[in-house]
Amino acid sequence: MNLSFKLAKSSYRHLVVGADTKIPLPNGRYTTAINFDNAASTPPFVSVMEEINQFASMYSSIHRGTGYKSQVSSKFFEDARSVVLKFVNADPFRDTVIFVKNTTEAINKLSYRLWDGNKKSVILSTWMEHHSNDLPWRSKFQVDYVQTDSSGKLSLEDLESRLIKHKGNVKLVTVTGASNVTGYVNPIHKIAELAHRYKAKILVDGAQLVPHNSVNMNPNNPLQRIDYLTFSAHKMYAPFGIGVLIGPQETFQKGVSELVGGGTAETVTHDWIVWEKPPHNEEAGSPNVMGVVALVAAIRTLSSLGMKTIDHYENQLTNYANSKLKLIPGITLYSHTAPGEPRIGVIPFNIKGIEHEKVATILSNQAGIAVRTGCFCTQPYIQRLLSISPKQMEFYRKRRDAPRPGVVRLSFGLYNDFSEIDVLIRFLERIAKHPTSYI
Numbered sequence: 001m002n003l004s005f006k007l008a009k010s011s012y013r014h015l016v017v018g019a020d021t022k023i024p025l026p027n028g029r030y031t032t033a034i035n036f037d038n039a040a041s042t043p044p045f046v047s048v049m050e051e052i053n054q055f056a057s058m059y060s061s062i063h064r065g066t067g068y069k070s071q072v073s074s075k076f077f078e079d080a081r082s083v084v085l086k087f088v089n090a091d092p093f094r095d096t097v098i099f100v101k102n103t104t105e106a107i108n109k110l111s112y113r114l115w116d117g118n119k120k121s122v123i124l125s126t127w128m129e130h131h132s133n134d135l136p137w138r139s140k141f142q143v144d145y146v147q148t149d150s151s152g153k154l155s156l157e158d159l160e161s162r163l164i165k166h167k168g169n170v171k172l173v174t175v176t177g178a179s180n181v182t183g184y185v186n187p188i189h190k191i192a193e194l195a196h197r198y199k200a201k202i203l204v205d206g207a208q209l210v211p212h213n214s215v216n217m218n219p220n221n222p223l224q225r226i227d228y229l230t231f232s233a234h235k236m237y238a239p240f241g242i243g244v245l246i247g248p249q250e251t252f253q254k255g256v257s258e259l260v261g262g263g264t265a266e267t268v269t270h271d272w273i274v275w276e277k278p279p280h281n282e283e284a285g286s287p288n289v290m291g292v293v294a295l296v297a298a299i300r301t302l303s304s305l306g307m308k309t310i311d312h313y314e315n316q317l318t319n320y321a322n323s324k325l326k327l328i329p330g331i332t333l334y335s336h337t338a339p340g341e342p343r344i345g346v347i348p349f350n351i352k353g354i355e356h357e358k359v360a361t362i363l364s365n366q367a368g369i370a371v372r373t374g375c376f377c378t379q380p381y382i383q384r385l386l387s388i389s390p391k392q393m394e395f396y397r398k399r400r401d402a403p404r405p406g407v408v409r410l411s412f413g414l415y416n417d418f419s420e421i422d423v424l425i426r427f428l429e430r431i432a433k434h435p436t437s438y439i
Contacts, residue, residue: 009417011164016237016415017044018064023368031368034420038235039180039208039346040372044294047236051297052240052290054069057427062289063263068315073289080292081279086231087308088210088301089284090217092244098245098252098279099287102417103207104132106230106245107174109282110203111136113251119361121171124162124200126154127384128179130385131377133205141171145380151336152182152385156190163198170200172228177209181378181385182335183318183346185213189224194225203228211236212314212344224328234293236418237413238298242291245282250280259284310414317412317421321347324425330432334385334407345412348385351428353435356406359428362438367427369420383407 012021035043055076060069062077077157081097084090090097100106102373115121126146137143144166154175163170173195178185188204190277190429195202205216210231217226228247231363233240256275257264262283266298267274302310325331330352337343356373365368383393386405396402410424431438 009419010415012305012310012313013417014413015045015047016413017049018043018047019043019415023107023340023367026365034367034369034416034421034423036410036416036424037370037372038413039376039409039414039438041234041239042211042413043415044239045298047300047301048238048240048297055290055293059289061286069268070105075289076296077289077292077371079275080296083296083299084244084246087303087327088215088217088246090204090229092438093247095217095246098247098251098282098285100243101241101244101288102232102234102243102380103205103230104136104243105202106243107132109245109258110228110230110247110251111140113255114429115140121170122166122169124159124166124170125174126159126175128152128154128176128181128184128381129174129378130176130180130205130207131379132207133174133176133203133382137174138259142169146175146387148381148384152334152381153184154186155173156187158195159191159224160194160198163194163200168199170195170198172203173203174203174205176205176207176345178212178344179378179381180208180346180376181348181381181407183343183411184335185342185344186211188226189216189219189221191225192226193221193223194223201227203230206231207235207345208344211302212307213311213342233295236298236302238291238294238372240288240291242295243286244295245291247348249278256432257282261285262288288392288431305414311344312432314412314415315343316414317418318343318345318347320418321410321421321424325349325428328425328432329427331428345410345416347410348407349410350407351435354431354438355403356408357403358438359408359431362431363409363424364428367423369424369427372411376409381417401407 021033022030058069058072060073062074084097121141121145124140127148147155185266192202193370204226206229230245232243264281266276266286332350360371360373
C-alpha cells in the first residue's frame with residue numbers, strides 16, 4: 001500500500017471554523033484540538049458563518065410579509081429547495097423538499113405520512129440502522145430486519161428473501177446510506193431496484209452518506225430511483241438546526257401532517273380547513289430560515305470542492321489510520337473493507353484490557369483528541385458486532401446502572417490531517433501497551 005500521501009496536509013483545513021483552536025488540558029497545558037467525532041456533528045464552514053453574517057442584515061419573518069426584507073427572506077427560503085434538489089439530483093417536477101429540524105424528525109414525519117392504518121403493512125429495516133430509522137416505525141407498522149453478515153455488512157440475499165416472504169405487504173425498505181458505526185456504504189441503487197421489483201418504496205437515511213459522497217436520487221434506470229431521502233445539515237458543516245426530507249409530492253398531498261398550526265392551512269373556519277399544498281402543509285410554525293441559509297452555503301461549498309474529491313481524500317485518511325491501527329497489539333477493529341470497496345471515514349475499535357469510555361477520556365485529557373464511544377444510537381448493531389447475546393442484554397435491562405458495552409469510534413472530516421492521525425496512534429500505542437496503568 002502506497003502511504004506516501006501521509007505527509008500531505010488537508011487542503012481544506014482553512015475552510016472550517018476552529019480547526020486549529022487551542023484548548024486547555026487538565027494539566028494546564030494548551031494543545032491544538034483534534035476532532036475525530038465528525039459523524040456526530042461537524043464544525044461550520046467559514047463560508048457558512050460568512051453567509052449567515054451577511055444574510056442577517058436582510059433577515060425577516062417569511063411568507064405573507066410585505067416588507068422588503070420579508071420578501072428577500074421568503075424568496076431565499078423557497079429557492080433553497082431547488083438548491084437541495086439539484087445537490088442530490090432529485091426530480092424537480094416530482095419531488096418536494098420539506099425542511100425539518102434533523103434526520104430524526106424527517107423519518108418520524110414520513111412514518112406518519114406512510115401510515116394508512118393497515119396492520120398488515122410491513123417496513124423492512126435492517127440490523128445496521130440508527131435508532132432514528134428504527135423506532136419511529138415500530139408503533140405503526142410490522143417491522144422486520146434485514147440481516148447482516150459476520151462482518152456487519154448488509155445481505156442483499158436476505159433482503160430479497162424478506163421481500164418475497166412478505167408477499168407484497170412491504171410498504172417501504174428503509175436503509176442507511178452509510179453506517180455511522182462501521183462506515184460501510186450500502187448499494188442503495190441495487191437495494192432500490194430490489195424494493196421496486198417487489199412493489200415497495202425505498203427510504204435512504206442519508207445522514208452519514210450525503211456529507212461524504214455524491215448522491216443521485218434519479219439515476220437513468222427508473223427501478224433504481226430513490227423515493228425518499230433524509231439528511232441533516234449539522235453533519236455537513238452547517239450546524240444550525242436544519243434537516244431535509246425529500247420525497248414525491250403526492251405522498252404529502254392527502255391526509256394531514258402530524259404537526260399542524262401556523263403556515264400549514266390556507267383557509268380555516270371552526271367547521272372546516274383547507275390545507276396548504278406540499279411542502280408548506282408539512283412545515284408548521286415559523287421556519288428556521290437561518291438554518292436554511294447555512295445549509296445552502298454548505299451545499300455550495302461542498303459542490304465547489306467536488307464530492308468525489310472529498311470522498312477520495314477522506315478515504316486516504318481512513319486507509320492510513322486503518323493501516324496504523326492494525327499494527328497495534330491489543331486493538332480489535334470492527335469494520336473490514338476490501339481495497340476499493342466504498343466506505344466513509346468511520347473506524348470502530350476497542351483496546352483489550354480497558355473500557356471504551358476510559359480510552360476516550362485518556363485521549364481527551366492527555367492529547368485533546370475528541371472521539372465518541374458507546375453504541376452511537378445503534379444498539380442492536382453493536383450487540384451483533386460485539387457478539388452480545390439476548391441473555392446478556394437482559395442483564396443490562398435489569399441493571400441499568402451497569403457499565404454498558406460499546407466501542408471507540410473515529411470519524412473523519414475533510415479538514416482532518418494525517419499528522420493528527422499520527423498523534424492519535426502514538427497515544428493509542430501507549431494505552432495498548434500499558435492498559436492497566438490507566439485503570
